[in-house]
Amino acid sequence: MRQSVNIVGAGLAGALLAVQLAQRGFSVQLFERRPDPRSSVAERGRSINLALASRGIRALESTGVMDRIRPLLIPMRGRMIHEPGVPPTLQPYGQKADEVIYSVARAELNRVLIEEAARHPAVTLRFGQTCVGIQPERDVLRFRDAQGGEYELALSPTLATDGAGSVIRNALAASGHLKVREEWLDHDYKELSFPPARGRHALDPHALHIWPRVGFMLIALPNTDASFTATLFLMRSGPLSFASLTRPEAVAQFFRSEFPDAVPLLPELTREFDAHPTGQLGTVHAAPWRVGGQVLLLGDAAHAIVPFHGQGMNAAFEDCTLLESLLDSHGDWKTLFEAFEQLRRADAEAIARMAVENYAEMRAAVLDPGFVRRRALALELERQFPGRFIPRYAMVMFHPEISYGEALRRGVIQEQILLELDTAADATPVDLARAAALINSRLPAL
Ligand SMILES: Cc1cc2nc3c(=O)[nH]c(=O)nc-3n(C[C@H](O)[C@H](O)[C@H](O)COP(=O)(O)OP(=O)(O)OC[C@H]3O[C@@H](n4cnc5c(N)ncnc54)[C@H](O)[C@@H]3O)c2cc1C
Numbered sequence: 001m002r003q004s005v006n007i008v009g010a011g012l013a014g015a016l017l018a019v020q021l022a023q024r025g026f027s028v029q030l031f032e033r034r035p036d037p038r039s040s041v042a043e044r045g046r047s048i049n050l051a052l053a054s055r056g057i058r059a060l061e062s063t064g065v066m067d068r069i070r071p072l073l074i075p076m077r078g079r080m081i082h083e084p085g086v087p088p089t090l091q092p093y094g095q096k097a098d099e100v101i102y103s104v105a106r107a108e109l110n111r112v113l114i115e116e117a118a119r120h121p122a123v124t125l126r127f128g129q130t131c132v133g134i135q136p137e138r139d140v141l142r143f144r145d146a147q148g149g150e151y152e153l154a155l156s157p158t159l160a161t162d163g164a165g166s167v168i169r170n171a172l173a174a175s176g177h178l179k180v181r182e183e184w185l186d187h188d189y190k191e192l193s194f195p196p197a198r199g200r201h202a203l204d205p206h207a208l209h210i211w212p213r214v215g216f217m218l219i220a221l222p223n224t225d226a227s228f229t230a231t232l233f234l235m236r237s238g239p240l241s242f243a244s245l246t247r248p249e250a251v252a253q254f255f256r257s258e259f260p261d262a263v264p265l266l267p268e269l270t271r272e273f274d275a276h277p278t279g280q281l282g283t284v285h286a287a288p289w290r291v292g293g294q295v296l297l298l299g300d301a302a303h304a305i306v307p308f309h310g311q312g313m314n315a316a317f318e319d320c321t322l323l324e325s326l327l328d329s330h331g332d333w334k335t336l337f338e339a340f341e342q343l344r345r346a347d348a349e350a351i352a353r354m355a356v357e358n359y360a361e362m363r364a365a366v367l368d369p370g371f372v373r374r375r376a377l378a379l380e381l382e383r384q385f386p387g388r389f390i391p392r393y394a395m396v397m398f399h400p401e402i403s404y405g406e407a408l409r410r411g412v413i414q415e416q417i418l419l420e421l422d423t424a425a426d427a428t429p430v431d432l433a434r435a436a437a438l439i440n441s442r443l444p445a446l
Contacts (some may be wrong), residue, residue, distance in 0.1 A: 001332055003027055006141065006158040008131045008168060012106070013299030013316035014161035015113035019063050020324045022120035030123055031143065033130035037111045048191060048229040049221045050109070051076070051208065051310030052102045053397040059317035068112050073102035074222045080207035081366055082261060090207060091366060095379055099398050101208070101310060103221040131162060134171045136291045157333040158295045164304035169286055169297055177291050184282040185306060187216070188236045192272045194265040196226035202265045203228065210362055211259050215240070217363035218259050230262070233363070242278055281306045283352045289341050293334030298323065303348035308358040309396060311351050318400070319344065350408040354396060374418045380430055385439055387446060389414060402446065413442050
């Protein structure tokens with residue numbers, strides 16, 4: 001196995017992978033198109049903050065970087081639902097004290113990972129280097145440097161962590177090495193900010209706030225500087241859409257009528273709405289993820305997903321740990337890349353599907369009394385049948401030992417059990433004997 005590796009993209013996955021491979025004795029060249037974040041202001045890109053959950057935490061812990069990341073985290077213990085005219089209500093994510101997810105600033109997290117990579121003498125960091133092409137036949141990767149000069153490098157082996165818009169993936173698709181299908185949502189997003197109120201968070205900082213409005217929603221995640229980053233998810237076109245909100249008066253009126261309690265928290269609403277970019281959301285299905293032992297796509301480059309389960313980064317970190325765990329049992333890059341794809345593909349497809357489903361849950365189902373009742377029932381069944389019945393959200397967010405594929409499969413069975421137990425409008429108390437019979441006959445032991 002060649003001991004010198006290229007990684008293209010020093011985002012979340014690329015920077016973590018560089019640390020992991022350096023710890024395993026590889027020499028790593030890490031290329032990144034942006035300037036060095038340690039000496040420049042972060043560019044305004046996608047999502048200022050992200051939800052970190054147990055899959056990501058497990059990867060960060062096993063790499064030994066979690067101690068530096070913990071101070072950046074704000075625990076969020078549930079969804080705070082904001083409905084017009086009633087006080088906000090908290091729907092807890094889990095029932096144990098540690099069943100929380102964490103808000104973390106993307107730029108800070110990325111900077112710490114890059115600093116950790118830079119500490120290893122075996123990692124060479126190359127900022128301002130944009131990958132512009134790949135030719136497996138000639139075993140060549142092509143880059144453009146910050147001055148516009150182009151140069152070529154030996155390709156094998158390269159790990160492509162260049163994100164959702166991956167140049168490497170698209171170039172390999174154009175040259176027929178892989179196939180790509182992109183499924184775009186017809187909803188876009190825009191980020192806004194709730195500044196601190198008298199130096200403190202304007203809302204409870206230990207929750208992910210949601211203003212669900214069925215066809216669209218506003219959410220807000222806390223930052224450590226006492227601000228919140230809010231994100232509006234809304235149709236791209238149509239009568240009520242980003243396309244219809246072109247004038248400041250229309251924006252102000254839309255927020256006054258749909259999110260009246262959020263308006264006082266958004267002093268810069270119309271300016272930010274105009275100045276901040278509108279982002280697109282979609283799922284990327286690519287196959288295969290590799291060309292021989294020359295190149296492997298990981299993270300968003302391989303399987304970008306919509307953000308509604310808060311799992312894209314978590315899945316990307318899990319990719320890195322899986323690849324690292326396979327190093328010992330594979331003597332060459334080709335079989336390593338094959339094994340990675342074989343083990344990971346079904347899980348990537350499962351989380352892509354669950355992420356899309358979660359959009360409907362966040363913007364609409366949380367308002368449905370039947371959904372709220374079945375959620376309470378699911379938590380009760382988890383208490384009564386621990387280790388056997390675990391709500392799907394908890395499997396994905398708090399149980400990294402359960403794969404995404406397994407969470408999807410069990411989730412389908414569990415949903416059916418919940419529907420059967422929840423026949424009456426008020427299904428309390430739960431018929432435990434019936435629940436036990438359904439669970440024992442349908443839900444395999446973990
Ligand atoms: C609105 C939104 C909210 C989200 N919320 C969450 C969340 O709450 N929780 C969660 O887990 N995930 C979330 N995600 C998903 C998460 O952002 C991604 O899954 C994660 O960033 C993937 O990491 P990555 O390293 O694969 O890609 P990235 O983090 O995008 O890194 C790619 C890197 O490659 C660099 N690059 C790109 N092209 C080139 C090139 N040609 N040459 C050199 N370098 C290049 C980029 O500059 C970047 O540094 C969200 C995404 C969005 C859009």
